[in-house]
Amino acid sequence: MPDTTHPNSWDARAKSSSFFGFTDLPSIEARGTVVLTHGEGPYVFDTEGRRYLDANSGLWNMIAGFDHPGLIRAAQEQYARFPGYHAFFGRMSDQTVMLSEKLAQVSPFESAKTFYTNSGSEANDTMVKMLWFLAGAEGQPERRKILTRGNAYHGVTAVTASMTGKPYNSLFGLPLPGFIHLTCPHYWREGRDGESEAEFTARLAEELEEVIAREGVDTIAGFFAEPVQGAGGVIPPSAGYFDAILPILRRHKIPVIADEVITGLGRTGEMWGCESYDFVPDAIISSKALTAGYFPMGAVILGPELADRLQRATREVEEFPHGFTASGHPVGCAIALAAIDLVETELLDRVRALTPSFEAGLARLAEHPHIGEARSRGLMGALEAVRDKETKAPWDGDLSVSERIANTCTDHGLICRPLGQAVVLCPAFIMTEAQMAEMFEKLGAALEEVFDGLT
16 A cells, blocks of 8 residues: 655645545545556556556556557657647648548548547537537527436536436536436346346337437437446447337437447457447547547547538538637647557457457356356456345445455556446456456455455
């Protein structure tokens, strides 16, 4: 554990100068902070020289590890050549143009146009504004409502937090009016007694029809969905889910937006998560792996129909009045080009090769009597802790079981993420089989330690 006693320790300095977000404050008070200095491959090191295998890939994003020479070189060369610019007034860097061309090439669309932001939250927020802008320009200003799902995560701006189906957003007085959360497509937790998975999927499709009828199709601007819900605890949809709901949305001409901030660029074993579920959306939201975590960047990748409609709409007012100072930053775009090339030539194959070992490791740990479910797609997975496996009864919330597991993992030199009562793993794509074994060995030891202390 870090030194939490010395007044000039890194822990004390962090606490005195930092305001923490998405951080369990009781753990900080009891255990202190972890201040990191550098990384090597999938490992990070703290100020006291301790090494941790980061099974979170930073925050889903450091897919190539923390010291990849090609990505570092791309950044250094671009900083030396042209260190910054914007994408306003018809001016942008050559790297920005090249990245837009590359994203169109690797997207599932026949053609595409890309708008750049600084994060996934901003990209989702931008997409909502695009839909609202389009509705107004096409004479349907009442088309404002946004459909998402319970336990979804789409960001932290006021708009994207309203899209996020998490109860903590009520602390901010959110969601804003017009943001509607459908049932989370998690059969294990949301399925009713005696309901088959096919019946569950059919019920969710029926719910979608009912919501559209109740709200009025002419009031709905779009439907946003993560192919696999990430910050909800790695929740793949129930079998046949997208096959059931997409025809409904298409019939009602409701745009379908795939939030691929986490799933995009290889995480699920395909270039895009939507390809893992065999559908083509109207637009894709990208971030995280887009630059392999080496630069803050997000992107709205518009399919041909939405791109054409927005292009026509902007002609009426002569511009799309929205953007960010660092939109299409040349250094970020140069890194993204290198990252996408790395995914195409090396890392996507690596994900596919590692997935069987990853799934097998999760399955082994799921045999524990206090693990209710193991779920995964590609290199993203979760283990759901339960008090009673047969009834799926969760542990009492005040026990903070997943936080205990994550903290114990840290003591064993492993970083993983607690989400609800689940522990989430999203390892870097560069992991070796030996490092995969190390990850599961340390997690298994932590599970035994925590559950032995609770029973």
